[in-house]
Amino acid sequence: MASRSLGDLFDDFQREAFRLETLDDYSRSGSVDAYRLFLDGQPQPADYNADWLEEVQAHVDAGRRMYRVHILTRPLTPYLRFELGWGYVTNATAGEEFFILDVTDQPSPLPSGVGDFWLFDSTTAAPMHYSHDGKYLGADVLPEDQGGRYVTYRDTALAHAVPFADWWAKHSE
Numbered sequence: 001m002a003s004r005s006l007g008d009l010f011d012d013f014q015r016e017a018f019r020l021e022t023l024d025d026y027s028r029s030g031s032v033d034a035y036r037l038f039l040d041g042q043p044q045p046a047d048y049n050a051d052w053l054e055e056v057q058a059h060v061d062a063g064r065r066m067y068r069v070h071i072l073t074r075p076l077t078p079y080l081r082f083e084l085g086w087g088y089v090t091n092a093t094a095g096e097e098f099f100i101l102d103v104t105d106q107p108s109p110l111p112s113g114v115g116d117f118w119l120f121d122s123t124t125a126a127p128m129h130y131s132h133d134g135k136y137l138g139a140d141v142l143p144e145d146q147g148g149r150y151v152t153y154r155d156t157a158l159a160h161a162v163p164f165a166d167w168w169a170k171h172s173e
Contacts, residue, residue, distance in 0.1 A: 006118065006126050006139045010055070013120040017059070018154050019068035022116050025079040028135035031087070038082040048086060053094040060095030067097035069157040073104045074171060079134070085172065088164055098164035101157050102171075109160045114153050125150035 010017065027035050034048055056066050072080060088098045101108070116128040123144045129137040142150075 004141050009120045015121050016065040018119045021070040024077045025134040027079045056094040056096045069099045069161045071101045099161035100167040101161040109156050119150045123147045
């Protein structure tokens with residue numbers, strides 16, 4: 001079988017796509033211009049994240065779930081204020097679900113070293129790689145027989161996370 005890319009997985013998943021986010025700064029990985037606008041106190045552009053919203057909406061309309069957990073600590077970095085306030089709030093309008101695992105006052109329930117990944121249909125994991133300053137370097141699509149541990153990471157993160165809207169109501173700055 002030919003190797004699959006992260007893009008292939010987004011095209012082919014049947015039931016669900018889960019993302020674990022662990023970093024407090026992705027500022028060099030996407031939405032760079034929007035982040036600059038946010039930092040400058042400018043309003044969110046009307047077409048912010050339009051392509052992603054369209055993709056999420058198409059999946060959700062077809063009955064496929066897209067959801068993520070972000071592990072974070074307070075106080076929020078400027079980037080996290082942007083990601084949560086612009087990104088999550090906007091993306092939720094298309095049906096993407098968000099959960100927060102706040103480890104400010106508790107240790108992370110996940111093993112040390114678990115980083116960002118996508119998990120598709122509870123079988124195919126794609127660990128993601130970033131530079132120390134938040135630049136996306138790529139993802140490794142793993143064979144399906146390696147997906148089990150990522151299912152465990154997902155289930156553990158979800159068991160300790162709270163819905164984003166509830167967390168944001170308490171902790172937005």
